[in-house]
Amino acid sequence: KNEVEQSPQNLTAQEGEFITINCSYSVGISALHWLQQHPGGGIVSLFMLSSGKKKHGRLIATINIQEKHSSLHITASHPRDSAVYICAVGRRAGGTSYGKLTFGQGTILTVHP
Amino acid sequence: GAVVSQHPSWVICKSGTSVKIECRSLDFQATTMFWYRQFPKQSLMLMATSNEGSKATYEQGVEKDKFLINHASLTLSTLTVTSAHPEDSSFYICSANPTGTDSNQPQHFGDGTRLSIL
Numbered sequence: 166k167n168e169v170e171q172s173p174q175n176l177t178a179q180e181g182e183f184i185t186i187n188c189s190y191s192v193g194i195s196a197l198h199w200l201q202q203h204p205g206g207g208i209v210s211l212f213m214l215s216s217g218k219k220k221h222g223r224l225i226a227t228i229n230i231q232e233k234h235s236s237l238h239i240t241a242s243h244p245r246d247s248a249v250y251i252c253a254v255g256r257r258a259g260g261t262s263y264g265k266l267t268f269g270q271g272t273i274l275t276v277h278p
Numbered sequence: 279g280a281v282v283s284q285h286p287s288w289v290i291c292k293s294g295t296s297v298k299i300e301c302r303s304l305d306f307q308a309t310t311m312f313w314y315r316q317f318p319k320q321s322l323m324l325m326a327t328s329n330e331g332s333k334a335t336y337e338q339g340v341e342k343d344k345f346l347i348n349h350a351s352l353t354l355s356t357l358t359v360t361s362a363h364p365e366d367s368s369f370y371i372c373s374a375n376p377t378g379t380d381s382n383q384p385q386h387f388g389d390g391t392r393l394s395i396l
Contacts, residue, residue, distance in 0.1 A: 206369055207390060208387040209387070271321050
């Protein structure tokens with residue numbers, strides 16, 4: 166079993182729909198990251214969470230530390246949101262593990278007009 | 279905002295050649311940079327942690343003599359794929375954070391290098 170599991174692996178939506186991507190992890194973490202990877206490969210950091218909830222525009226990320234679970238929500242989805250969304254966790258340790266991330270397998274989101 | 283530049287973005291070369299990929303932090307200093315590899319339709323896998331002024335730390339299963347990492351300055355890390363073969367074809371991407379930040383800060387990623395070995 167992977168240390169970071171995402172669901173679903175593939176998600177297709179119609180423009181305007183509310184979208185949820187889930188991430189579960191099994192290790193102690195210092196922070197959880199949501200990343201967006203565009204078709205060309207470039208990666209953008211969307212959120213970094215260690216507790217609670219964050220909102221940026223139409224994107225909302227939540228985390229439940231006790232349940233080791235995070236969700237990424239997209240409201241009023243748009244075709245330009247089509248991308249791969251990746252959950253990654255920073256391990257709770259110092260020293261050489263500083264900044265190292267463990268990645269989920271990604272969720273491929275396609276939003277149709 | 280912080281920017282990480284990666285060069286080249288795309289490389290096609292013959293089997294047996296060595297390929298160098300650069301990762302630069304443009305507006306901050308980075309004591310530590312990370313190199314990842316991504317095969318098609320798979321997620322990123324950490325290859326190694328690049329440490330300025332010292333040896334890189336490689337993840338299990340990554341050949342250090344195959345993937346040479348040099349982090350000679352606080353703004354530049356290089357990954358050299360030596361004697362590349364078709365199985366080394368992949369997408370390579372780096373990330374960095376400003377020195378002094380911890381893993382509770384967003385990572386800054388390069389745009390990646392797509393390597394194709396013929």
